[in-house]
Amino acid sequence: EPEVTQTPSHQVTQMGQEVILRCVPISNHLYFYWYRQILGQKVEFLVSFYNNEISEKSEIFDDQFSVERPDGSNFTLKIRSTKLEDSAMYFCASIPVGQTPFFGPGTRLTVL
Amino acid sequence: QQQVKQSPQSLIVQKGGISIINCAYENTAFDYFPWYQQFPGKGPALLIAIRPDVSEKKEGRFTISFNKSAKQFSLHIMDSQPGDSATYFCAASPDSSYKLIFGSGTRLLVRP
Numbered sequence: 001e002p003e004v005t006q007t008p009s010h011q012v013t014q015m016g017q018e019v020i021l022r023c024v025p026i027s028n029h030l031y032f033y034w035y036r037q038i039l040g041q042k043v044e045f046l047v048s049f050y051n052n053e054i055s056e057k058s059e060i061f062d063d064q065f066s067v068e069r070p071d072g073s074n075f076t077l078k079i080r081s082t083k084l085e086d087s088a089m090y091f092c093a094s095i096p097v098g099q100t101p102f103f104g105p106g107t108r109l110t111v112l
Numbered sequence: 113q114q115q116v117k118q119s120p121q122s123l124i125v126q127k128g129g130i131s132i133i134n135c136a137y138e139n140t141a142f143d144y145f146p147w148y149q150q151f152p153g154k155g156p157a158l159l160i161a162i163r164p165d166v167s168e169k170k171e172g173r174f175t176i177s178f179n180k181s182a183k184q185f186s187l188h189i190m191d192s193q194p195g196d197s198a199t200y201f202c203a204a205s206p207d208s209s210y211k212l213i214f215g216s217g218t219r220l221l222v223r224p
Contacts, residue, residue: 004155031210043148043156043201043214056211091155095210100146103155 002026004104006092012110016081021107023075023092029102031095032075034067036060036088037106043091049075082111114139116204118215125222131189133218135202138183142204146212147176147187150199159200160187192222 005024013019025032034046047057049067066078075094079086089108093101117136125131135145143164148156162169162176162185169176175188189196202215 033211035212042216043203043212045211045213048211100144100158100161101210101212103148103157105155106153 004092004094004102006090006104006107008107009105010108010110012112013082015084015111019079019082019109021077021079021090021092021109023077023094023104024073025075025092025094026096026102027073029094029096031055031097031101032067032069033093033095033101034077035091035093035103037091038088046077046090079109082109084111087111114213116202116213116215118202118218120218121216122219123221125192125220127192127194127222127224129192129222131192131196131220131222132186133200133202133220134184134186135204135215136182136184137204137213139204139206139213140183141206142213144205145176145178145185146203146205147174148201148203148214150201150217156201189220192220194222194224196220197222 007022032049035043037043045058047061048055064080068076089106091106092104095101146161147159149159150156160171160174162178164180173190178185200218203212205212
C-alpha cells in the first residue's frame with residue numbers, strides 16, 4: 001500500500017538555524033498539507049498546497065515558514081530561523097481528490 | 113467557531129468494554145468528520161469517517177454516531193482490546209478545503 005514518507009525522522013537544531021523538513025507524498029495525490037503537533041497537544045493545521053501554490057495557511061504559518069514542491073515529488077517545509085516553540089512533531093499529509101488525508105509518520109523537530 | 117471540542121481527555125476501559133469518546137463543533141460549514149488513531153511516535157491514521165447525511169456508520173468494532181441538530185458526534189469502540197490503547201482524535205473539515213480541524217485528543221487505555 002502506498003504511503004507518505006518523511007525525512008528525517010528526528011531533527012535537532014540550534015535556535016536561529018534554518019531547517020528543511022522533507023515529505024514524499026503519495027504519487028497520484030493532488031493536495032498536500034503540513035500539520036504540527038506540540039508534545040501532548042492536538043494536531044494543528046499549518047498550510048495547504050495545491051497546484052504548486054499555497055491554498056490556505058494558518059496563523060501559525062508566519063514569514064518564518066515556507067513550503068515548496070521543488071521537483072514534482074518532494075514537498076518541503078522550511079523554517080528559516082527556528083525558535084524554541086517550533087519544537088514539535090511535523091506531519092505531512094496528502095490527499096487524492098474526494099478522500100481523507102493520508103498522514104506521514106512525522107518528523108520530530110527539537111530546537112535547543 | 114473553528115474549534116472542535118473533544119472529551120474526555122483520558123479514558124480507562126476494561127478489556128471487552130465499550131469506549132465512548134465525544135466531540136462537538138460549532139461551524140455548520142463542517143461536513144466531513146473523521147476519527148484518527150495515533151500510536152506513540154506515529155502519525156495519525158484514519159479509523160473511520162462520516163458525513164452529515166447519515167446518523168451512524170459502523171466498521172467492525174468502531175461506530176460513529178452523528179447528531180446534526182446537536183452538532184455532536186461520537187466514537188464507540190465495542191469489545192475494546194488492549195491493542196486499542198492509543199490516542200484518538202476527532203476532526204472536522206469543510207469538504208471544499210480538506211483542511212482538518214482536530215479535537216484535543218483522548219488517551220485511551222484498555223486494561224487486560
